[in-house]
Amino acid sequence: MDNNQFLSDWGLTIMVFLPLAGALVMLLIPRTEEHLHRTLALVVTLATAGVGAAVLADFDYGASEVMQFVVNKPWIDVINARYAIGVDGLSVPLIGLTLLILPLCVIYSWNHFPEPRNPKAFLILLLVLDTGLLGTFVAQDLILFFVFFEVVLLPMYFLIGVWGGEQRQYASIKFFLFTLFGSALMIVSFLALFFVTGGETFVIQDLAALVPDSDISRLTALLIFGGMFMGFGIKVPMFPFHTWLPDAHTQAPTVGSVILAAVMLKLGTYGFIRVAIPILPEAAVEWAPYIGALAVIGIIYGALACLAQTDMKRLIAFSSVSHMGFTMLGIATLTDFGFNAAVMGMVAHGLITGMLFFVAGSVKERYHTLDIKRLGGILLKAPRMGWILGFTAMASLGLPGLAGFWGEFPAILSSYQPAPGLSDVTFRVYMIVAAVGTVFAAGYLLWLYQRVAFGTPTEEFAESDIPDVTIPEWVAWVPMLVLILVIGIYPNLVFHVTEGGSAALADWVAAMGS
């Protein structure tokens, strides 16, 4: 690989820790200097994006299945934990997504911080969140991974708990404890892996190489995978561990919801393809049908729950459950197509649902309510916002030509022929259920759009002056809208990057798992 040497050694580390450094600087600046805080946060996130872009530009896309920009240094010698980081084709799109979303969130918040204001604290938490997210995507050592995985919990807890809606206390505690519960099981699994392979290393690639030679009983492997399944599955969120999501989303401030939906949920699915499946492919093959079942149940269940919602944000939250079902189905097939579909689905969902939450936040700000019964005729009052909502709704229901289709269709496609060792019949049933799920998706999204955007405004707002999209909103939204369209027309932007990694992983599973 011909990566620039400095970039190769320091690029990822700088990218991950720059936001944290920015946060530390912001700590020193007094609280009243709001404009300085905002500017600094924007500069830091853009700089991080810049560093990230340099790294990604230097990435060798022809060898995307190989881990690049690797740094592997001793860290905590007592437990053999190493500072091991690297990126390959599977993590590149997600890193790109994170790098894009954070500056957009800062821009969106420019003029409207939610109550109680305190931009300093808000932005510092966002920057810490940025570090945590980026760190998780680059970490290649289980302890390091775990640290970053948990680091994202605290800022989000505070974001929801301080700047959230009326029931923010309940929502933030529920979110924190629920996901922590999963993480507790996950760390037990990690430790078990450590010990069962001889207590030498936590580095993911080394563990994956050690596992076939270590004498791990089938039951142990299943249980270890189960622990990781809980940790990641709760994050995804998979049915039936999803109940923290609607409350967290409904109560969180707009930017919090966007980051939660766009990036944080991906930590779960990413964990499956980075950690769980490569290290324990045999157990993965045994677990796959059940994961697939829960995934398709989630698709239908999430869609049905959407139809019963009266709050717009809660509806979008349940739609996340439904969409992540497609991603998990793709993963459950353990095939090349499936993994590609999953990563594409992650990126597409991140952009699309992030966009939906942005719009919901803007609606909330203008109408001070998200009650669907009280909304209506947005296309009349704020036509551009109505258009953007329509565009995003179409993308969300999987309209070809927009990004969402490439997350759903390949997942359904891959279900027809799952990996060797998996039952064709089972997965074809899943395929049919998932295809039916697309009908539901059209149903709840268009019904929402009809009630909220079409028609005429309700009496309550008939006379109100609703401002249309403002400049910070445009600046924040246009990149995402453009990407949704561009990826939709030319999905190779993502597929080309993930193809190598997906193929390698699928081959690994096929070789080890049967």
Place this chain on the structure above:
Amino acid sequence: MEDLLVNQFLLLGAILFCIGVYGVIARKNTVLVLMSIELILNAVNINLLTFGALMGDVAGSVFALFIIAVAAAEVGVGLAMVLIIYRNRSSVDLDDIDSMRG
């Protein structure tokens, strides 16, 4: 000296000592307690003189003289204290003097 006589003297000393101890511990009147202390001291004197006579050592008698002198001084101070106590509390009942109680 004859052993029989020595025993008599020692016995006298012991009896006087016990009467004195009884008086010190069990009597309420402070003057009586002082008198009992004198009794104890004199009993000790007798003891000392007896053993001095028996050993033919003059140290016993010297010691006894010392004790008589000390006893006298001590009685003088003791009675002075009793007088002061009586002036302050109008009573010389030992049971009432317990302000050093912990």
Place this chain on the structure above:
Amino acid sequence: MLDYAWIIPLLPAASFFLILFFGKKMPRKGSEIGIAAVGIAFTLALATNVSWWDHVDNPPAGHEEVVEGESAAVSAPGQEGEAEEHETVEPVTQEVTWFESGGVDIKVGMLLDGPAVMMLLVVTTVSLLVHIYSTDYVGGDRRYTHFFAFLSLFTASMLGLVIAKSTLQLIVMWELVGVCSFVLIGHWWEEKANSDAALKAFITNRVGDVGLIIGVILLFWTVGSFDILETNAAALDGSVGHSTLLIASCCLIAAVMSKSGQFILHTWLPDAMAGPTPVSALIHAATMVVAGIYMVARLYAVFFEGLSIGTSSFNLLALVGGVTVLGGAGLAFVQNDIKKVLAYSTVSQLGYMVMALGIGAWTAALFHLFTHAFFKACLFLGSGSVSHAVHSFDMKKDMGGLRKWMPQTYRTFVIASAALIGIFPLAGFWSKDEILAGANQLGGSGHYTVFMIIGIVGAFMTAAYMTRTIWYTFFGEFRGHGQPHESGPRIVVPLWILAALGVTAGLVNLPSALAPDSGALRFEHYFEPKGNYFPAVNFSHPEFSLAIAVGSTIIGLAGITLAYLWYFRGLGPHGITERNRAARAGYTVLLNKYYFDHLYTDIIVADVKGPIARATYWFDRNVLDGIVNGTGRFATVLGRFTYERIDQQVVDGAINGSAAAAEGGGQIFRQLTSGKVQQYGALLFGAAALFAGVIILFV
């Protein structure tokens, strides 16, 4: 030109974006961009057609493709010199890699063969005429620019669909036309009925799309590619099993049902009339709804082998088509809204096309598609012209005797109706006749006679309900308000053009019995595919049958006559539906559209989005969340118990207890310091005695 035909869809696509961003600033509000784009597309389509005819008549030597990029067409060895029917006509293809996934290179490209070229012409012609018509009809509308933008996008998507090289591309374009349909049906979305109709259209189509997706996926995995040519070739050479083809066909038939308004997924089409009339003409009569038929025509090898069309006398495709013919025609009788009559008529005619495909009369089906596009569009635009004059679509209430004031509209409407009914020598006669002949001659033993009967009955009903429509609209007393007047030239001229096409379009496929060789069966000659990707075994063409031709004309005339007598002369058992219970029951069933809408909207949809959705959410809140909250509450109770009982009472108790013990001990020892001299003295003596004793005894 053939190699560059892929430019044709790009023109309206570009105009979509241009109109969206710049339309409002243009002098004619963006319609000029749309018309220009479609106009150029039409010209290019004509040029493509001419080039194609040349290509068919003079195939390139050595069967070498004149292509760029990779071609996926598997060319058969040269068979020139044999009878014309076995000649191969090479399609013109272009391809470029779209993306790679799963180790497979997914390509996007253009497949230009007979049906594609024909559809290019039809779509651009009708679209151009509709564009011109709309400048008058939709003039002054609140969303004029927006309308033209989406009209352009629709045209682009439809054109993209017809030249799609792979089934994946087909799916993409299929859904895009669906979205355009959604947007245009709901054009006046301020009124809930319109947005309801739009949702109904989209979601019903989505249901059918499930079949499309699964069928395409099934074919992809068994053929190994999305490519249409490869798929067809694989179906014909036996590399795909029969049962797979059968299942795939059935799945794809679901898609046809929804997109082409076949029973049982037809319910959205009449409701779609809520959109502006030009939309109904373009999308829901001439072009989008035929996408399903086109898809079957494109993948015909799959259906032909899967359903054994060439050798059986009954199959699912024909059944669906046949039921639709009769069902749609029946419903057309009880409509008062002129557009709804035409909508059900469209459903019925689409049924003819599907039925034709089902019985193996491929060319007849596409020929009927071709002719139907023109005269149905003419009828719809005519109804629009009428509504423009009387501001209503209700025939019974607001129309009548309009032939006095709207002679042009009247004449074109009558000509188009005659074409639809199939009066010799108008277009519908030739196409419908071929279908009926095919039903009689093709297929296995017994042929598809049942479907011929259905076709004839359908023809009778078509004649009757169209006569009824003409009566209510153009004859009798005027029942509306105001003074209706003929529409302007931008409306009337397209009407005449379409009417003229309705008259002449049939002549392109004259049977060889009635015309010299160079003039006969031109449609079939130029547009029917010949190659290893199109069925040849058990596949044949219907011969012209004088009996059927005469017979169907007589039936058609009978239908007209009976309707004439009933409506124009008032003869027959009028009011029978009030007197006769059976008649009334039948009438009620028709009025309720066979209760399909009731089943779908009131029962299925309402239940799903009502009780079922609410039950799911209740389960989520009370059971799942109940467990979570219960765990939280249990943890709190456990914590309180631990704190109050164990921590405060046991652990702290031990600590406090030791403190109490210490204090108690202290209190006991306190008694030693009584302050009493005598006690101290006693203690002293005691201690001394003890000490002395110890010394004497042990020392």
